[in-house]
Amino acid sequence: QVQLAESGGGSAQAGGSLRLSCEASEYIGSYCMAWFRQVPGREREGVAFIDIDVDGGTKYADTVKDRFTISKDRAKKTLYLQMNSLELEDTATYYCAAKGPEFFACRPRQLGSGDDYNYWGQGTQVTVSS
Numbered sequence: 001q002v003q004l005a006e007s008g009g010g011s012a013q014a015g016g017s018l019r020l021s022c023e024a025s026e027y028i029g030s031y032c033m034a035w036f037r038q039v040p041g042r043e044r045e046g047v048a049f050i051d052i053d054v055d056g057g058t059k060y061a062d063t064v065k066d067r068f069t070i071s072k073d074r075a076k077k078t079l080y081l082q083m084n085s086l087e088l089e090d091t092a093t094y095y096c097a098a099k100g101p102e103f104f105a106c107r108p109r110q111l112g113s114g115d116d117y118n119y120w121g122q123g124t125q126v127t128v129s130s
Contacts (some may be wrong), residue, residue, distance in 0.1 A: 001119070002024050002025055002026050002028070002031065002098055002119050003024070003025040003119070004022050004023070004024055004025075004096050004097070004098060004119055004120060004121035005022065005023050005121055005122065006020060006021065006022050006094065006095065006096050006121040006122065006123060006124040007020070007021050007022075007023070007124060008020040008021045008124060009094060009124030009125045009126045010125075010126070010127070011127045011128075011129065012086050012126070012127075012128055012129075013086075013128070013129055013130070014086055014087060014088055014128055014129065014130050015085060015086065016086050016128075017082070017083060017084045017085075017086065018083045018086065018126060019080060019081065019082050019083065020035070020080065020081040020083065020094055020096075020124060020126070021078055021079070021080055022035075022078060022079040022080070022081075022096030022121055023076070023077060023078050024077045024078065024079070024098070025077075026077065027074070027077060028072060028074070028077055028079065028098065029052065029053035029072075029074055030052050030053070030100055030101035030102055030103075031052065031098040031099065031100035031101055031102065031119075032049070032050075032051055032052055032098070032099050032100055032102055032105075032106035032108075033049070033050050033070075033072070033079050033096065033097065033098045033099075034046055034047070034048060034049040034050070034070075034096070034097050034098075034111065034114065034117065035047040035048045035049075035070060035079075035081045035094055035095070035096055035097075036094070036095045036096075036097060036111075036113070036114045037090075037092035037093065037094045037095070037126075038092055038093050038095070038123075039091070039092045039093075043113055044095075044113045044114055045061065045111070045113060046061060046110070046111025046112055046113065046114060047060070047061050047064055047068065047081070047094070047111070048060050048061070048064065048068055048069075048070035048081060048111075049070065049106075049108060049111055050070045050071070050072060050079070051105045051106050051107060052100070052102050052104075052105055052106070053072075053074065054105065055105035055106075055107070057105065057107060058070055059108060059111060060111075061111055063089070064083075064090075067083065067084050067085045067086075067087075068081060068082065068083050068084070069081070069082040069084075070082075079096050081094070081096075083126070086126075086128045087128060088128050088129070088130060089128075090126060090128050091126060091127050091128045092125075092126060093123040093124065093125050093126075094123065094124050094125075094126055095114075095120055095121055095122075095123045095124075096120075096121045097114050097117035097119060097120050097121070098117060098118065098119045099116060099117045099118045099119070100118070
């Protein structure tokens with residue numbers, strides 16, 4: 001059972017950057033992994049996804065495409081989310097999540113709200129101000 005722990009959240013000004021990290025307790029190459037975010041009173045939304053290593057495909061929400069980048073460091077067992085050109089609307093609690101281990105690529109059609117993910121971190125707050 002993989003355990004996940006996020007870090008790197010905090011405050012930033014609009015237009016700035018932050019990098020979130022999600023450290024896993026074990027090798028993550030065979031897990032489909034994603035970042036989600038949630039604002040109180042709103043449904044959790046998928047932000048970015050990365051497939052198992054043999055596929056490596058990524059997917060982004062339209063609202064963050066070309067601004068956010070998801071990546072993995074296998075040696076460090078860590079998932080990252082590089083967030084650039086931050087906007088006020090990016091303010092949320094961010095969660096990393098994993099499902100698997102998987103033998104085949106996930107290749108989701110939509111990011112969804114993460115109901116099919118098995119493992120979750122505790123979340124890290126990101127606050128963007130003007």
